Amino acid sequence: MSLALASALLGAPAFAQTPAGDALRGKALFDNPAQASGNNGLMTCSSCHGSVEARRATISQNTGGAYDPYANIEFGTAMTRLVAALQGQQAMAAFRVLTAQQVSDIAAYRRTRRRPILPTRRN
Numbered sequence: 001m002s003l004a005l006a007s008a009l010l011g012a013p014a015f016a017q018t019p020a021g022d023a024l025r026g027k028a029l030f031d032n033p034a035q036a037s038g039n040n041g042l043m044t045c046s047s048c049h050g051s052v053e054a055r056r057a058t059i060s061q062n063t064g065g066a067y068d069p070y071a072n073i074e075f076g077t078a079m080t081r082l083v084a085a086l087q088g089q090q091a092m093a094a095f096r097v098l099t100a101q102q103v104s105d106i107a108a109y110r111r112t113r114r115r116p117i118l119p120t121r122r123n
């Protein structure tokens, strides 16, 4: 992927200057991009991808890992995969209006999902 091209398409600074992502804002953007970004008409991410866990499993699998909804994905990987999808997937073209900050926020949310702690049995 050309970073210069990604920057041009996203109206964003180069990847090295990527703003730090905020996972809470990322969750709001993933759940309801239209409302959270102020761009009316954007579909929800889950309408195509089901859930953030499903996306995380796909990213893990596509970068050599297991299909694991709680895979440990680095921020940089989440960011690279999302930027590539925004550029390359025609289905996601509408989301090119997102700012660099919003893309970072979504990547941060993707990264920070943790495996749920199952209750342990006490005797």
Ligand code: HEC
Pocket (backbone or CB within 6 Å): 029, 030, 033, 043, 044, 045, 046, 047, 048, 049, 055, 058, 059, 062, 081, 082, 085, 089, 091, 092, 095, 106
């Ligand atoms: C209209 C359908 C659609 C919507 C809405 C959509 N996507 Fe996608 N997205 C796709 C398709 C199709 C692909 C390529 C196939 C795949 O990875 O499932 C893709 C790929 C991706 C990938 C690349 C995964 C990888 O590493 O291979 C990421 C990350 C992603 N989408 C995130 C998002 C996020 C975040 C949103 C919401 C802001 C979103 N998508 C909204 C259709 C959509």
